[in-house]
Amino acid sequence: MCNACGNPAVPGHWTEAGAASPGDRLRARYQRTALLNRLLRPYGLSVADGGAVPGYQLSTLSGAVTLVNDLGALWEEAERLIGRPVDPLDARYLNG
Amino acid sequence: MADLMRLTILGGYLGSGKTTWARHQLYVGAFGPDVHVIVNEAAEVPVDDALLTAPGGVTLLAGGCCCCTGQAALIAALRGLCDARSQGKGPSRVLLETSGLADPGAIVRAIQADPVLIHHVRVDEVLVAVDALHAAAQLTAEPLGRRQIEAADRLILTKVDAAPDLDRLRATLRVLNPTAPITAAVRGEDVALPPETKADPLPLPALPEETAPIRPTQIHLPKGMDWSVFTLWLSALLHARGNDLVRVKGVVRTPAGRLLLQTVRKVVQAPEILPESAHAEDDVIVFIGRGYDPANLPRSLAHFTG
Numbered sequence: 124m125c126n127a128c129g130n131p132a133v134p135g136h137w138t139e140a141g142a143a144s145p146g147d148r149l150r151a152r153y154q155r156t157a158l159l160n161r162l163l164r165p166y167g168l169s170v171a172d173g174g175a176v177p178g179y180q181l182s183t184l185s186g187a188v189t190l191v192n193d194l195g196a197l198w199e200e201a202e203r204l205i206g207r208p209v210d211p212l213d214a215r216y217l218n219g
Numbered sequence: 220m221a222d223l224m225r226l227t228i229l230g231g232y233l234g235s236g237k238t239t240w241a242r243h244q245l246y247v248g249a250f251g252p253d254v255h256v257i258v259n260e261a262a263e264v265p266v267d268d269a270l271l272t273a274p275g276g277v278t279l280l281a282g283g284c285c286c287c288t289g290q291a292a293l294i295a296a297l298r299g300l301c302d303a304r305s306q307g308k309g310p311s312r313v314l315l316e317t318s319g320l321a322d323p324g325a326i327v328r329a330i331q332a333d334p335v336l337i338h339h340v341r342v343d344e345v346l347v348a349v350d351a352l353h354a355a356a357q358l359t360a361e362p363l364g365r366r367q368i369e370a371a372d373r374l375i376l377t378k379v380d381a382a383p384d385l386d387r388l389r390a391t392l393r394v395l396n397p398t399a400p401i402t403a404a405v406r407g408e409d410v411a412l413p414p415e416t417k418a419d420p421l422p423l424p425a426l427p428e429e430t431a432p433i434r435p436t437q438i439h440l441p442k443g444m445d446w447s448v449f450t451l452w453l454s455a456l457l458h459a460r461g462n463d464l465v466r467v468k469g470v471v472r473t474p475a476g477r478l479l480l481q482t483v484r485k486v487v488q489a490p491e492i493l494p495e496s497a498h499a500e501d502d503v504i505v506f507i508g509r510g511y512d513p514a515n516l517p518r519s520l521a522h523f524t525g
Binding site: 141144151155158159162194195198199208211212217218 | 511512
């Protein structure tokens with residue numbers, strides 16, 4: 124755990140369990156970031172996984188950036204910014 | 220993972236036979252040579268601790284149900300055991316007998332949210348005792364009774380020797396929790412259940428707290444489904460619908476191996492790697508929940524992968 128920021132407080136988020144090698148892990152990070160950007164762009168949000176900073180950086184169009192530790196925290200922060208949760212069962216996500 | 224303290228949670232409604240079951244199982248040594256027992260009683264005046272003896276000792280937490288008001292006491296007790304363990308004196312297994320008013324799901328949630336316990340405790344199994352005599356009445360009227368069943372990994376039917384109609388009860392339990400195996404016990408001793416004959420489940424009227432019945436849905440993951448895409452979708456789904464999605468369970472093939480995925484409401488257990496086997500049930504995920512159209516789950520997943 125980092126003494127300055129307390130991260131990571133828990134050992135690996137469950138979503139990161141599926142990778143066996145560092146290559147897999149890196150690929151998964153790129154893939155997640157790309158998908159998150161595709162999903163969140165309509166809400167005016169963008170996501171970066173800087174590499175040097177742990178977790179994700181969630182930015183609004185006005186330039187405000189929040190650091191979040193994992194996907195669970197990311198969805199929480201997105202809900203706070205949007206005003207409602209990003210719901211995969213929302214009609215916008217049901218067409219092909 | 221091997222040296223984590225293994226925690227078994229034993230829940231069940233008031234008077235469902237939790238202590239009786241635990242007492243016999245401890246007597247026959249079902250939980251190993253050094254098991255420590257934590258007994259929780261919602262009432263101020265405890266009874267159960269007098270009935271139980273365990274090789275690793277018994278801790279009593281009285282005067283507060285450990286899924287809500289007594290949660291801090293439970294966390295402190297577990298941390299104490301972890302402390303002792305790191306000095307080589309603690310137990311390797313712990314059996315937690317909850318009060319009859321506890322929601323086991325809430326306890327799992329509290330343990331996973333604790334920054335110390337998450338490193339030291341593995342929740343082995345959530346057992347829920349079901350009173351074969353009275354469960355029917357509890358399930359039709361009590362939201363809590365249903366929540367306990369929903370949170371179980373294994374259901375133990377108690378008092379089966381005195382119960383009139385096991386088939387209907389078993390069918391009802393399967394409606395509430397289709398994945399948990401059902402075993403039976405009489406005064407704590409395991410007994411074999413008679414073969415199940417087809418029976419109609421009991422009607423489960425909507426209770427004030429819950430509006431729709433809980434239904435299981437199976438999703439076959441598309442071939443070559445990527446774990447990171449699937450979990451991104453699932454994490455969003457659990458965040459938005461976690462209170463409705465009572466349970467998600469399945470085995471997913473990943474580059475790291477076969478991963479066992481299990482959730483209780485919004486809590487996801489750290490995925491466990493299972494040994495290889497040519498099992499046909501891989502990449503099938505069971506969703507148990509309410510408040511959504513089951514057909515929308517694969518459609519939404521397809522949108523995320525597309």
